[in-house]
Amino acid sequence: TSLVQDFVADCRARGLSLRTVDWYDATLTRQFLPWCASEEIQNPGDLTPQVVGRFTARLIERQGPRGPLSRSTVRSYVRAVRVFLAWVQTPEGGAAAVGASPRLPRPEQRVLDVLTREEIQTMENAAKTERDKLIVRVLADCGLRLGEVLALRAEDLWEPRRGEFALKVRGKGSRDRLVPLAPALCRRLRRHLTARAADRRDPVFVALRKGADGGYAALTKSGLEQAVRTLAREAGIEKRVYPHVFRHSFATEWLRRGGNIISLQRILGHSDLTMIQGVYSHLDTSDDYQAAMRVLMGQD
Structure with missing residues (x-):
């Protein structure tokens, strides 16, 4: 003990x-x-x-x-x-001698149920507030974990190079990383924060109603999960939708479009390729073929 x-x-x-x-x-x-x-x-x-x-x-x-x-x-x-x-x-x-360590059982071959880009757009269209639209878009286009979205602050919108935008993300194990951000999405986030008169240390996503102190509390884990479930239901999506499914969907779309796996590893905040290789084995041979043709024939 x-x-x-x-x-x-x-x-x-x-x-x-x-x-x-x-x-x-x-x-x-x-x-x-x-x-x-x-x-x-x-x-x-x-x-x-x-x-x-x-x-x-x-x-x-x-x-x-x-x-x-x-x-x-x-x-x-x-x-x-x-x-x-x-x-x-x-x-x-204590440098103790260990007789043996348990072996990992073989993983199950799972087929991930991911969201299509059309389903994601339908969810954004179903959102009644700009906050909820931005939640959908940040989850879908940045591949962040739920906790990483909640930890975002106004000061985390970066422009590391002129015309290139990124989110500074506080990842697992206190490892910070920069996640690419589309210019249009960056502009929307800035307008959203300006409309709220947000301070640089304020959360990007807050509750829709003011608290007893007259301010807006940071959005909670349960609040974000509920918002995602509600949007999926209102968009008519019957599959189970939860915040992490956007991360899977982002990675799946990245790989299907022939994106660099090392870049994906850095964007997702994985320390190595083990997780990506294990989780995204649901991509089929057609995906492999399309990726190969883009390389061999210079297809976009």
Whole structure:
């Protein structure tokens, strides 16, 4: 238990995102430590390949409140344990010998349900306020995470080079990045902020109604999720629509148009290509063919 507490404290000290640290903490204290106790594991050296294999198997066979755990959930649990056991072997973790680390189960081959550009435009058209129209457009054209949208401030509209616009985004793990922003969208955001007389430190997106103090509170996670659900319903879109689906849709459209995968990695804020290669395997051979023809034949 003390090792887990030290690991969580070290993660915080290294500036990992609060959500990531909480996930590590919850996984280790609610999943891994109880399992170690049931297996009478006293130290990391007791983790033989056979023993850790039983941990992964137990997760796969386990029944949750809604049935078996999904393969992606199992993988996220195992990944957290692997990160912890790797840390245990470092000087910060005491340089303990670890017998074995659990292997990641093979991922499910999922087909992502993404939004077409036409569906996104229909949602924007259904919005009754400029705020909601801009929420749709920023989600769709910038590929931001929900938390990144909520964290945007007026001062985050940048012009790093003359005529080139970007959003300064505070990403996971306290990693800032610049995300390209279309000039027309930048102008709309600036007009929106000017109409509100927003200060440079004010959130880009706020509640539609004033609070008891006479000011507009920052838009909340639940408020943004509700706005997206409402717009999808009013636009007549029957598929499940949530903020992160815009991120998937952005990446899918980027790859289908033959966009550079390294640039996409930087725009999305991934530390490497693993996530992109795993998540966007739903693109079919036709997409590969079209990308190849654009390269070989110079098609636009």
